Amino acid sequence: MASGEFKELKSLIMGVDKKVSDFSQQLQKVEHNLTGMINEVKTDVHVLKTKYDESQLEITTLRRDFTELEQGVAGMDLQIQAIEGEKLQKQKYELQTQMNELKDQVTLLEKHERKYNVMIYGIDDSKADENIYSVTRQLFSENLKNRTEKSKCHSDC
Numbered sequence: 431m432a433s434g435e436f437k438e439l440k441s442l443i444m445g446v447d448k449k450v451s452d453f454s455q456q457l458q459k460v461e462h463n464l465t466g467m468i469n470e471v472k473t474d475v476h477v478l479k480t481k482y483d484e485s486q487l488e489i490t491t492l493r494r495d496f497t498e499l500e501q502g503v504a505g506m507d508l509q510i511q512a513i514e515g516e517k518l519q520k521q522k523y524e525l526q527t528q529m530n531e532l533k534d535q536v537t538l539l540e541k542h543e544r545k546y547n548v549m550i551y552g553i554d555d556s557k558a559d560e561n562i563y564s565v566t567r568q569l570f571s572e573n574l575k576n577r578t579e580k581s582k583c584h585s586d587c
Contacts (some may be wrong), residue, residue: 553569555562 553565
């Protein structure tokens with residue numbers, strides 16, 4: 431029986447050895463696959479790090495360019511304001527000149543219009559409801575009568 435048990439034990443050990451050998455091979459395959467995956471992840475991480483560094487460099491360049499553009503726009507804005515200020519000053523001067531010329535023309539027209547007018551002093555025109563024309567007629571008629579009488583008196587006397 432010892433030989434039967436020995437054969438059985440040997441067969442059992444051979445079966446365990448085969449399973450250990452199979453398990454070892456599967457473990458090596460898993461290790462090989464994991465090593466490959468780890469290397470792929472390392473490569474991907476390296477590529478991502480390179481792209482990240484490039485993106486950071488590009489962002490820095492864009493920020494610098496943006497700052498330069500912003501400064502350029504600010505400078506142009508100041509130039510535009512200066513040009514507009516000059517134009518406004520020129521337009522103001524031209525309008526002032528035109529206004530002065532028009533005032534002179536109005537003054538000349540008023541002088542020409544008053545050329546044949548008679549100025550009468552001593553009539554109170556502060557009363558709004560008083561008719562200036564009737565007061566003027568009355569003044570002329572009274573003064574003319576008085577002068578006519580005085581001139582008759584001077585010539586007769």
